[in-house]
Amino acid sequence: MDSRVHHAVDQLKSGGVRMTPQRYAILQFLMESQAHPKADDIYRALSPQYPSLSVATVYNNLKLFVDAGLVRELTYGDNSSRFDADLSDHYHAICTRCGAMVDFEHEPVREVEEAARQLTGFVVHGHRMEVYGLCPTCASLQA
8 A cells, every 4th residue: 555545544544534445445546646636537437446436425535535634626616626635835737728737846936925915915825826838748739
């Protein structure tokens, strides 16, 4: 078992959460995914192995994982949340054609947080930055 999955399972169990095979599969899928899946993506990937899995079960478990601080929900205005198990400070590049989302590392842009604090009076807790463009595959199709 991956050490991140093992740590997450221990954290859930210590909080009184029962680990069902479906819950474990959803958690493992998220921890191993680099694709920032939507709930429907998780359901489609796991339902062949878990025929009794429902979309509601996936959503309920995602909420549990977010509430437990194991997964970050990336919300968008069209109700198509994506989920990221990488809780480190990082940014995303998103393809405007196919929707691929790729992590990239960059020094956190703390000046933006400070400017927001000074200009708005907000108590800033953090920020999320995304860069939009065409992924290499979509860019090559356009050429």
